[in-house]
Amino acid sequence: MTDAPFRPFDTQLDEGAALTILRAATAGADDGELFLERRRSEALVLDDGRVKTASYDASEGFGLRAVRGEVAGYAHTTTISETALKRAAETARLAVGDGGGTLADAPKGTNARLYTDADPMADATFAVKIDLLREIDAFTRALDPRIIQVSATISASYQEVEILRPEGLRLSDIRPMARINISVIVEQNGRRESGGMGGGGRHGLAPLMQPAHWQAVAREALRIALVNLEAVPAPAGTMDVVLGPGWPGILLHEAIGHGLEGDFNRKQTSAFAGLLGQRIAAPGVTVLDDGTLPDRRGSISVDDEGTPSARNVLIDDGILVGYMQDRQNARLMGVAPTGNGRRESFAHIPMPRMTNTYMMGGNDDPAGILASLKDGIYAVGFGGGQVDITNGKFVFSCTEAYRVQNGNIGAPVKGATLIGDGATALKHIRATGNDMALDPGIGNCGKAGQWVPVGVGQPTLLIGGLTVGGSAA
Structure with a gap:
């Protein structure tokens, strides 16, 4: 990942000059x-x-950072130039003051490649993509x-990253992303409802443009809309809830x-601060954050500080065993970074962020779990939600859910x-299915005004x- 000459994006920025300026900024x-x-x-x-x-x-563009404490x-x-780099170094240097720290x-860097370095936008011409959208519209x-309305989206991106560190280490990563989404609105007897589905990952557009893929997406969007067309007002009250596999992992x-x-844990503002080694979930609950899954939306070969991505166990059989760390917070907490230092772009400072976060499967049969539900809700689709990090309180809206009575x-x-x-909620998990699944590749995560792609699963x-908050008591 570091064999190519240091000529970032065809500029005239020389590696030796850049390294000299960076070292002065971080002395x-x-x-x-x-x-x-x-x-x-x-x-x-x-x-x-x-x-x-x-x-x-x-x-x-570029971002230059100097950290002390x-x-x-x-x-x-x-502007990527030596002059701009010198001005940035002067600004970043203000945080260091008289120095005294030890770098x-x-x-360690890595040569692992979790996804292709091909440009997904080059998989088809503009005209072919427009023709495909029209074909999707007609088919749906x-x-x-x-169906009274159809909306279809094709999107792709190509991100090239170079990271230069004061000791001379240089790392690079090329990150593709592709996605297709389809949504529909249906009407029956004056009632209108909507449904949507999509997905993608760190790969080309070509596999998403195959009829077998997008036709299945269109049928699923329609299925969800028709389910909502028959939906009755939700009950309200305290009850047991079964969450489906995959995308419900957003909760x-x-x-x-x-x-x-x-x-959040270093600053003691998380509900889980200071609980390492303690039971925070029911037995059998194991939660991971894994940025090494090939082609997944949340995966990264290296994070935005240059740390290789990793498979990090957070909760092991109900016991809290680790946090997700960037370099700064890891150093201040006396632990190793976990490859979770992420930023939205060069204009943003890195911070600890999730990659692909999921719960491992258990031994219970999903059909048996539903059969055991006496009176509750079966939720398989989620929309937006709100969470208070300090106490963990959440509110999530269901986009597809069913009433279950006597199984x-x-x-x-x-x-x-x-x-x-x-x-x-972690402690009240009573059954864990053997059907762990990841989401189809639709996740975005916001934190402190920054958005990054992520994956979820359960x-x-x-x-x-x-x-359960609803519209019927």
């Missing part, structure tokens, strides 16, 4: 790096039979006469995952929300005593 610092990025992306949207959006964006100086610019050991509309991501990020799946319900807190779960 007496604990850590620091020069992060260079070039990103290109496109999005094509066909909505209601018309091309609504056809966008192409390109950006490049809990303070970080950061400067960034879209932290460099990451023909599936059911109740795990938000309600638990953020609380296991290193910065029988009944009518779909509309307007259901799940309310609880992560720490309690098996079928039975959680006791969640509060």
